[in-house]
Structure formats: C-alpha cells, structure tokens
Amino acid sequence: MSKTKHLRLLFVLSIFFVVFSFTPKTFAIGVMTDFSNFQTNIPSGFFTNNNSFGYTCPTGIPASDLPNWEPWWNIDGITVRNDSFSGTTTFLCPSGNPFITATDFPYYFTHIDGYINHFGNSQYPVDWAIPHTFAYNLQKNDGTGTVFYISFDYLGGLIPPPPVGCVTDCFSNVLFLPGLEASRLYEQRLDGTEDQLWEPNSNNDVEALYLNPDGTSKNADIYARDIIKETNTPFPTGPAGQNIYKSFSDMMDDLVSSEKINEWKSYAYDWRKDVADIVNNGTKYQNDTVSLVGTLQSLTGSASKNGKVTIIAHSNGGLLSKALLKKLQDDKVAGRNNLIDSVDVLILVAVPEIGTASAVPAILHGYNQQILGGWLMDNTHARELGRNMLGAFGLLPSRAYIDRVNVSPVAFIDFAIPSNATTKLVQAFGSAVDSYDEYKSFLFGGEGRTDPAINQTNLPINLSQNLFSNAENLHNNIDNWVPPTDLRVIEVAGWGLDTIASFEYYPVCESSTSLNCTFTLDERPRFTSNGDKTVIAPSAHYMSFLGNAEKYWVDFKNYNTITRLNREHKDILEVDRLNNLVKSIINGEEIVLDTILKNTEPIDDSNRLRLSIHSPVTLDAYDVDGNHTGKICPLDNEFCYTEENILNSSYLEFGEGKYINLLEDQMSKVKLQGTDVGTFTYESEKVFPDGTSNISSFVDIPVTTQTQAEITLNSGTGLPQLALDVTGDGITDFTLTPNADFDPITYLQIMKATIDSLDLNKGQIKAFDKRIDGIIKAIQKGKIDKAELKAEKFKKFLEKKLAKSDPKKPKPKKLSKTDAQLLLDMLNKLLDNIN
The missing domain is CATH 1.10.246 (Serum Albumin; Chain A, Domain 1)
Structure with a gap:
C-alpha cells in the first residue's frame, strides 16, 4: 500500500475522532506514543481462530485471488476505509497469526499479514476517554461468498456481528417522534364520517379537544393517526399548505427506496396527554391502541439491517423520547427486557428539554396561540385548551431551567404609588421570580389572585397544582437522565431568532381623569436571540451541558437570509442542512459543517430592533423591497392573520401591546394607523451584538382614527424619527424626535x-x-x-x-x-x- 493511501486513511480517522466523539472536547493533535490501555486489555484468546464472536480468520487465500476480495474498516458504525488489495503475499492471516495484533493498533492496520507498512509517528487526534468500536470486514467484491468479520472495542470487548446477510449500508431503522400539536387528531361524526379536530377548522373544533380538570379528554373517542407533513388550514395564512415535516419525510422515504435503511416509522400521538402516559399506555388510533414501545420494537432485530433503531425527535417529541428511553433503561435494570440496547442513536431537534419560558404566558394567557387571527383558534379558546393539558404543562420551565438559565421567566413592575394592578405581585415576589418555590407559587396564584373570566386573557389564570405536580415528576425523572455509554446522543438547537426569555407584568392606565388613573394589569415579553423563536438554546442543549451529548446549532439568521425563507422552531426540519446532518448520522458519514449548521455557538454580529406600541394603533414594518411584517385584516373577510415577510422578523400581540422584532439592516420604515381615540407610546429598542441596548421612545402621542405616522431611521444618527400626519391627508404635520418623557408642548400642538x-x-x-x-x-x-x-x-x-x-x-x-x-x-x- 502506498504512502498516499496511508495518509488518506489517517486523514479520515482524524476527521472521525474530531467530529464523532460522544463528548464535546477540544482535542490536541500530537504524536500518540502510549496505547498500553488498548494493548493490555485485549485478551490473548482473542487472536485464536474462534468465530463465536463473529471472528473468522480467512486462512489460505492465495495472493492471486486477493484482487477479487474487498476489505473495509468500520469505526463506530462509520466506514472509514475502502480499498482493494494489490501486491503479493502468500496468505492473508496465515495459520497461527492474528487478524490484527495489539502492537499493530494504531500503528498498523494489517489487511495482509506483514504487508502494510508501519505508520510510524503519524499524527492524528483521538479521545481515549470514551469507547470506540472497530470492525474489519472482508468479502469477495462481487458480494458473494463468506463474509469474514471481526469487531472489538479498544478495551478488548468483543462485539457481535451484524445480522447475517448485511454487508454494506448496515444502517439503523428510524423512529420519528413529532412535536406538540404536530399530530392530527380526529373523531367520528354520528353519520360515520371523520371530523378532523386538529388542525382546527374553527373554535368549535378546539372546544371538542377540551380536557377535564384531571387532564383526561372530555371526549374519549378522539384519536390520532398521522403527523403533519403539510398544514391543511382552510384559509391562506400566507403560504398555503405550510410544510412542517414534508422535506424530512421525503428524505426518509428516499433512504428506504435507495435501500440505505429498511424502514422508518413516525409515531403520531395525542399531544394533549402526559408523555409518560403515552409511553406506558400508548396512543388511541381509530381502530386500536398503538404502543410506542411496540412501535420501537417492530423496527429492531431482523427488521433492521443492523438490528438497531435511531430515534429522531422534534420539540415535545424529545421529552417523549427521553421518557421512553428512561423506561427502557429501567426495564433492563429490572431484567424485563433489553430493548434499550437496540437504540444506537438519539437525535433531539429543538427540544425544550427543561422547558421553555414561552409556555408560561401561553398557558396563563393563551399568548401567541391564535390561528388565523383567532378565526380558527383565538387566545381565549387556546387558554381553555391549555388549562388542563398535561402535554402543555410538560413544556413549562422545570427546576433545572430555573437553576440553569440566568434570566427569570417572570418579572414585575409597580409604581411608587401602588397601582393595585401589580402591587400584590411585587409584594409577594419582588421584582422577579428568583427561585423555584417562588415560580411555583406564582403559577398557582400565591399572591392571592382569583381566576379571571374566560375572556379576560390579559389576566393570568391559576394553574392546577395536581397537573403541575405531574409535569414536575416527569422532569424529575428525565431532566438528569444519563444515557447508556453506547447510545450516541445529538442535540440540535435553533439560533438567531428573537425568542421569549421572560415576560413582565406591569400596570397600564386603562382610564383616567385629572385626579387619578385606573390601572389594569398588562404584560410584555423580553427576548433573546439565542433561540429558535420558541425554545432557547440552553434548554435544547441541556444534555450536552451535563456532558451526555454532542451539540449543534442551526443558524436561522444566516439560513433565512441566504434562502429568503423564514424558517423557525415549528418547521426546523424543513432546513436542508439539518436534514443533511440527520442523513449523515444515519448513513454513518462525516457531518458537514458550514455557515448554517455549526458545532460552536454562532456569533451575532447584527444590531436588532425590538419595536413595540401600546395603544389603539396598528404596527406594520417594511423593508426596502416592500416586504411586510404585521397584521393583515382583509376588508372582504372576517378574519385577520399575521404576515412575517421581512427576513428573520416576527410580529406578536401580547396583552395590549403589539411587537415587531427584526434586524436593523432589514428595516426601511414602520407605519402606524390610529384605530381609536387616545394616545400611543412607541418604543424602539436597539440591541447591539454585545447584548447592550438603548431605547428610543415617543411618549403619549395623541391619536384618532385619522392619525397616521411613519417612522424611519435617521441616516446620520441612526435614531428613529416620526413623521406624524394628524388628519390623515397624506401631509406631515409634525416631525418628532425621540423623547423618553412626556412633552406637554408637543402634545398640545398635536391636540x-x-x-x-x-x-x-x-x-x-x-x-x-x-x-x-x-x-x-x-x-x-x-x-x-x-x-x-x-x-x-x-x-x-x-x-x-x-x-x-x-x-x-x-x-x-x-x-x-x-x-x-x-x-x-x-x-x-x-x-x-x-x-
């Protein structure tokens, strides 16, 4: 074998050890001189002609026949060397000599006894703190005849061979677990026809999904069947038929049709339920109950090319997968079954492993849960659905979240003169929830609040202590779960999109006289760019934080800018680079990193604008190409919907406020239109890459239904300036600069x-x-x-x-x-x- 071939093999090995090590480490590249740990742990009996562990020494193959044989090395399931024999020798592995000796590794790879040259002091990285599996395969290159096989780990343990008949592409089957609200739910009508309840066609469908106070369904006949590859919302909300799992599903189908894997299955489930209940009791389908454990088992053994299964889980499906694997781990310890040994890889995609802060206002207020501007599901119905939903409770921040994330999920503001809107909250919890006990007390209404009327979504409900206790038990069971050492875990987090890190309650003047103000409770979000618009990266990377997983990032900011798309948490599996990662892991190939898929945290080099307005005014942003982000309310329809056509932007309505997040270089102008009589306060927060920010405000500007305004950034100062058209005649009456305080003169001039x-x-x-x-x-x-x-x-x-x-x-x-x-x-x- 030539020197070039030797170097190529070492190069491949070096890539393998850097990219595929189980534990994120920084490797030093240097001369490896001590392999005694590897050498002394290989038993001498390993080198006999004993095929009980799949080892067969192919003695007696003459040199003249060697060109008809194809050897390859496989490391941790990844083929790292394909070669053909050349040169002359008498026999391969002659009688009495080992297939490979301890002194050969890693200096020698003895394809032919006495043929491969000594690698000498060749340099490549290796992490000996973790196990690696090495396999050598040899078969005639026409695919016929005996397969000679040997497999071992560096500590000397022998590994059973793959199923008989599998020679190449011995890859695992795949089980896919979707996220919350990503499985369709149905019921049978009285006339025997099927009614799809989720995705809903109206708020009546949402009501049919309501649950009892103990978390059980009011309608026991609801069943699941399929994952949502493409939405089938009856009205266009932007792109009709939005893809959720379509690209991912197509990729998996291609892997089957190309015979890379034998099979893949998705497991649709009733996401309203607790994931532990789904693991233990399965999911009701139309004609039977489908077991998750049984579905996994059906993909193992002879059904799989290598007897193994890779689990891929998105969002809430990741909590389900961890609960499943924890159960199987417990089953093995108890001697019930060894099914966990059949799972070789777990890929967690955008999983809120320790919860997400956005779940708190979603359950307490129905925040940001509208579908089609409330036409298909409004905040009121969303809150009633979530009130008793165990699946939603599992997404609330856990104790590990409160301990791990340095931003409190809830904060409070009151004025010097008590507002009576947030006063009790501040008295009970201070300016922010800063302990797990305080957090629980707030969720349960520990400051003394009572449950509001159903339609008072600005006021928080009190959560059920029993349902929360159930979610608490779930996270106590899975948050610190340690996978088996031979189970590879990969975590992928989305990054670069403004994601709720916290939300803040504050008093707002609802009505006033010259003597006093009547305050009511309002709330507003606080954001971080270290997330995918739903889940922050520290939660999606929690297992790697504990040292039990590899971690990667999908840089949404770059991806959306390059592709001119606006992908986020819900459709992250439409990102081609992520699907390439998944395919590479399944196929045992090198993971290719680039400007979108990264194994180090992306660096934010952009200024971000977080715009908000609190008033009877619409808020709409436009980029230089006229792309719009805001709320659309067509005159000929009874519904509104959100449009987010500016790249990496988002529009939110939270309490009485309206919010737009976008990159500074994407903003051309912001337009305001009065919808009632009152005043508006517009706030623009510029967030710099280092996390610092400054705020520019226009405070208490009078507004009527005729008022129009346009805000642009001053090219010299970079500060916003507001052109105010009081009468709506298209002529600017006032040009205002930011002022954090009330300006009575400007106010009176506008009046x-x-x-x-x-x-x-x-x-x-x-x-x-x-x-x-x-x-x-x-x-x-x-x-x-x-x-x-x-x-x-x-x-x-x-x-x-x-x-x-x-x-x-x-x-x-x-x-x-x-x-x-x-x-x-x-x-x-x-x-x-x-x-």
Whole structure:
C-alpha cells in the first residue's frame, strides 16, 4: 500500500475522532506514543481462530485471488476505509497469526499479514476517554461468498456481528417522534364520517379537544393517526399548505427506496396527554391502541439491517423520547427486557428539554396561540385548551431551567404609588421570580389572585397544582437522565431568532381623569436571540451541558437570509442542512459543517430592533423591497392573520401591546394607523451584538382614527424619527424626535392640529385654539398651576356639552358629543402628566 493511501486513511480517522466523539472536547493533535490501555486489555484468546464472536480468520487465500476480495474498516458504525488489495503475499492471516495484533493498533492496520507498512509517528487526534468500536470486514467484491468479520472495542470487548446477510449500508431503522400539536387528531361524526379536530377548522373544533380538570379528554373517542407533513388550514395564512415535516419525510422515504435503511416509522400521538402516559399506555388510533414501545420494537432485530433503531425527535417529541428511553433503561435494570440496547442513536431537534419560558404566558394567557387571527383558534379558546393539558404543562420551565438559565421567566413592575394592578405581585415576589418555590407559587396564584373570566386573557389564570405536580415528576425523572455509554446522543438547537426569555407584568392606565388613573394589569415579553423563536438554546442543549451529548446549532439568521425563507422552531426540519446532518448520522458519514449548521455557538454580529406600541394603533414594518411584517385584516373577510415577510422578523400581540422584532439592516420604515381615540407610546429598542441596548421612545402621542405616522431611521444618527400626519391627508404635520418623557408642548400642538381637523365652524376652532395657546404659554413660562387651571376650565366647558341632551336636529359645524369626549380625554391625559 502506498504512502498516499496511508495518509488518506489517517486523514479520515482524524476527521472521525474530531467530529464523532460522544463528548464535546477540544482535542490536541500530537504524536500518540502510549496505547498500553488498548494493548493490555485485549485478551490473548482473542487472536485464536474462534468465530463465536463473529471472528473468522480467512486462512489460505492465495495472493492471486486477493484482487477479487474487498476489505473495509468500520469505526463506530462509520466506514472509514475502502480499498482493494494489490501486491503479493502468500496468505492473508496465515495459520497461527492474528487478524490484527495489539502492537499493530494504531500503528498498523494489517489487511495482509506483514504487508502494510508501519505508520510510524503519524499524527492524528483521538479521545481515549470514551469507547470506540472497530470492525474489519472482508468479502469477495462481487458480494458473494463468506463474509469474514471481526469487531472489538479498544478495551478488548468483543462485539457481535451484524445480522447475517448485511454487508454494506448496515444502517439503523428510524423512529420519528413529532412535536406538540404536530399530530392530527380526529373523531367520528354520528353519520360515520371523520371530523378532523386538529388542525382546527374553527373554535368549535378546539372546544371538542377540551380536557377535564384531571387532564383526561372530555371526549374519549378522539384519536390520532398521522403527523403533519403539510398544514391543511382552510384559509391562506400566507403560504398555503405550510410544510412542517414534508422535506424530512421525503428524505426518509428516499433512504428506504435507495435501500440505505429498511424502514422508518413516525409515531403520531395525542399531544394533549402526559408523555409518560403515552409511553406506558400508548396512543388511541381509530381502530386500536398503538404502543410506542411496540412501535420501537417492530423496527429492531431482523427488521433492521443492523438490528438497531435511531430515534429522531422534534420539540415535545424529545421529552417523549427521553421518557421512553428512561423506561427502557429501567426495564433492563429490572431484567424485563433489553430493548434499550437496540437504540444506537438519539437525535433531539429543538427540544425544550427543561422547558421553555414561552409556555408560561401561553398557558396563563393563551399568548401567541391564535390561528388565523383567532378565526380558527383565538387566545381565549387556546387558554381553555391549555388549562388542563398535561402535554402543555410538560413544556413549562422545570427546576433545572430555573437553576440553569440566568434570566427569570417572570418579572414585575409597580409604581411608587401602588397601582393595585401589580402591587400584590411585587409584594409577594419582588421584582422577579428568583427561585423555584417562588415560580411555583406564582403559577398557582400565591399572591392571592382569583381566576379571571374566560375572556379576560390579559389576566393570568391559576394553574392546577395536581397537573403541575405531574409535569414536575416527569422532569424529575428525565431532566438528569444519563444515557447508556453506547447510545450516541445529538442535540440540535435553533439560533438567531428573537425568542421569549421572560415576560413582565406591569400596570397600564386603562382610564383616567385629572385626579387619578385606573390601572389594569398588562404584560410584555423580553427576548433573546439565542433561540429558535420558541425554545432557547440552553434548554435544547441541556444534555450536552451535563456532558451526555454532542451539540449543534442551526443558524436561522444566516439560513433565512441566504434562502429568503423564514424558517423557525415549528418547521426546523424543513432546513436542508439539518436534514443533511440527520442523513449523515444515519448513513454513518462525516457531518458537514458550514455557515448554517455549526458545532460552536454562532456569533451575532447584527444590531436588532425590538419595536413595540401600546395603544389603539396598528404596527406594520417594511423593508426596502416592500416586504411586510404585521397584521393583515382583509376588508372582504372576517378574519385577520399575521404576515412575517421581512427576513428573520416576527410580529406578536401580547396583552395590549403589539411587537415587531427584526434586524436593523432589514428595516426601511414602520407605519402606524390610529384605530381609536387616545394616545400611543412607541418604543424602539436597539440591541447591539454585545447584548447592550438603548431605547428610543415617543411618549403619549395623541391619536384618532385619522392619525397616521411613519417612522424611519435617521441616516446620520441612526435614531428613529416620526413623521406624524394628524388628519390623515397624506401631509406631515409634525416631525418628532425621540423623547423618553412626556412633552406637554408637543402634545398640545398635536391636540391643536386635531381640533383644526374637526368639522367645526371657524369661530369654534379659533376659540378652542386660543384655549390651547393659553395653556402652552403658561407651561412655557413655567406656570404649571396656571396651565392646569386653564385646562380645567376647558374641561368644564366640554363636560357641560356632554351633560346636555342631544338636540332633535343637530346643527352642522357644531361640536358633537363624540368630538367633545375626544377633547376631554386628551385634556385628562395632559393633566395626568403635568400634575
């Protein structure tokens, strides 16, 4: 064998040891001089002609016949060397000599006894702290005749051969476990036809999925059948028929049709249930109950080319897989079965292993669970569905999450003067939940709150302590699960999309007079880019944090920018680079890393904008190409839907607030449109790559249904500037710069412009303008008391107008009660801020 071939083999081995080691480590490349651990643990009896462990020494093959034989090395199931014999020798493995000797490895790989040259001091990395399996195979290159086989690990343990008949592509079958809400649910109608309940066609379908307080289904006849490869929502919500598992399923089908694997199965399940219940009791299908354990077992043994199964799990399916494997591990210890030995690889994709912070507002408020703007499922129905859903409770942050993640999932703000909206929360928990006990107490309403009305989604419900205890037991069982040493675990996390890390309760003024403000509870999210829009990476990488898995990242920011798509958590298995990783693992090939699939945490080099508005105003963002992110409400339809066409952007409605997240270089402009009378506060937070940020605000800007505004970034300062069109005539009336504090002068000038737009006679407008000018002058002179007095006089005038009964025939160009109320509300807001 030539020197070039020797070097090529070493190169392949070096790649293997770097990429496929079970434990993430930094390897030093150097001369390996001590292999005594390997050498001394191989028993001398290993080198006899004993085929009881699959070892057969092929004696007596003449040199003239060697070109008809094909040898290959296989390391940890990965073929790392294919070669053909050349040269001359008398016999391969002559009688009395070993197939491979301890002194040969890793200096020699003795294809032909005495033929391969000494590798000498060739350099390559190897981690001897973990086991590796080495197999040598030899068969005639036409695929016929005896397969000579030997397999061992570096500690000297012998490995049984693969199933008889498998020579090449001896790859595992695959079991796929989908995420929450990614299996379709059905029931039979009275007329015998089938009704698909999930995905829902209306809120009535959601109601049919409601559960009892103990977590059991109110309708015992609901069954599962198939995973959602492509959504079949009845109305277009952007791309019709969104792919969820289609590309992944197509890839798996190709692996079967190309005979790389024998079979793959997906296991659809009723995701409303606790994963432990699914493991122990299976899932109801139309005609029978399908066991998860039985489904796994059906893929093992002779059904698989190598007798093994690889489990691939997405999102909640990862919790299901860990619960399954923990049970099988316990079964082996108890002597019930050894089924866990048939699982060789576990691939966890975007799994909230220790929970996700976004599950807290989702269950307490129905946050961000709308489908088609509430037409198919609104927040109210989503919260009622989640209230008793054990599957959803399993996604709540666990004790490990509270201990591991350095951001509290819940925070609270109150004012110096108690608001009575968040006051009890602050008194009970301080400014943030900072312990697991406090977190549980908050979920259960420990500050003394009562359950709100069903439609009061701005107020949190109290969670069931019994259902939470069930989820708590689940995480106590699986969070710190240690897989068998021969089970390879790979974790993949999404990165680069703004993901909820925490949410904050704060008081908001619901109605006001000049004397006080009536506050109500509101909430707003806090984000991190270290996630996939649903799950943060520290949760998806928890097993590697414990030292039990390899970890990878899918860089969504790069992927979406390159492909012009907007992939995220729910459709991460549509990402081709991720599917390539899965296929490489199944096929025993090298994992190819690039700018999208990475084995180190991506570096964020972009400024991010997090925009929010709290008011009766729409919020819409556009990039330079006119792509839109915001809410679409077609005039000819009764539903609205969210559009997120700007790359790596998101639109959310959370409580009374509206939020848009996007990269700074993707923003061209933001448009606002008034939908009612009041004021709006617009906030733009710029987050820098190092995590620091600054906030620019436009505070308490008066708004009516005519008001329009456009916000752009100043090319010189990079700060936002707001062009305000008070009357909606397309002409900018004011150009504003950010101001974190209430600006009474600007406020009154906008109020004056609002008065000028009313349908009043010139005399009335002039009189009202004079009143406003008087208040402005008093403030400019620092005479706040005098300004308040003038505002109060104007208020009394308006209140008298409102107290009068409506004339039978309203006179044209006179102040209407609607306009009077508008001006009165504006004056109250002014007085609230200057008092």
